Amino acid sequence: MSLADFAAELPLVDHHVHGAFREPLSRAEFEVALNEGSPGPVPAGTTQFDSQLGFAVRRWCAPLLGLPAHAPADDYWDRRAGLDAMEVAERLLPAAGVDHWLVDTGYAAEKLLSPEELAVAAGGAAHRIVRLEALAESLAGSLAGQETGAAAYPDAYRDLLRTEARDAVGVKTVVAYRAGLDLDWSPPEPAAVREAAARWLAAAGPQPRLTDPVLLRFGVHCAVELGLPLQIHTGLGDRDLDLRRVDPLLLLDLLRQPAVARVPVMLLHCYPYHRAAGYLAQAFPNVHCDVGLAVNQVGARAPAVVAESMELAPFAKLLYSSDAFGPPELHVLGAVLWRRATASVAQSWVSAGDWSEPDARRVIAMIGRENALRAYRL
Structure with a gap:
């Protein structure tokens, strides 16, 4: 079996994905x-x-x-x-060949197939990822207007996070979108959290959006206490994000903290900072990374991005993801383009005599499947 055929037949773990659109x-x-x-x-x-x-x-x-x-x-x-939307999903999604979907349900969930519906349409099993900021915003809706809301916020957030994470395999933060990654990453003092909560709750409207750096940091450190894999958006995103402030190297002060060193940290997307992310995966035993989203966006140039992601990062620290959101075309293409790019890159190194073919197969399986199974304890 060729490397291309091996990669094409490998059941993948998509460790960061969203649902497909449920409406036309x-x-x-x-x-x-x-x-x-x-x-x-x-x-x-x-x-x-x-x-x-x-x-x-x-x-x-x-x-x-x-x-x-x-x-x-x-x-x-x-x-x-x-x-109709379900016919499109049912024709396209199975072609991804994914048998574990790790689904972030924290954004526009009402427009998308649920994790369970995604699994039925696509095949495989679905697992939930809890988005930290979405939890805070749901909590703000219940605490706003209460005289003791700000004082209750820290314990109420921790309790809600523990409850929501009981059936989840990981947590995710989009602090990159809300404040950038160039923050003071020390755990905030309780008084600072209550003061920030008071400001936020007093100004919160019917659809509160969390942008306060103190509360964002608080959420991340609460997540670290759980011990679950922590996904952190870095790099590529839409125009709401300031690409200048989402280099994963800005997380160095967070990653150096002993509490954080005890949990798997999953750097998502990373492009165009994927080489920096590779350095972090090399330098910190708990750091992993992917080039999800970028592989779809660059299309036929995916082999170049995949090859660059494999320069410094230990192969046991690289994971596959599509970050597909909405059109099921993205769920399929994430898998198809990653398989083709990774097999092509590995084959070029085998043909040059730099790798053996058995090693190439082993690495493809690690990145496409085995590393995620281990890191998320699936």
């Missing part, structure tokens, strides 16, 4: 969902199909909908639009 989309909505960088409409006279990701959709997803590879964008959309 217009073409404009679909194209916006393909454009990670901008939440706004695609500019007039352009199409998101004219991108590396758009070309990958036409190459790899068109045959799953009964069209030839590289079908024109209009033909692809016409075929897709003739199916």
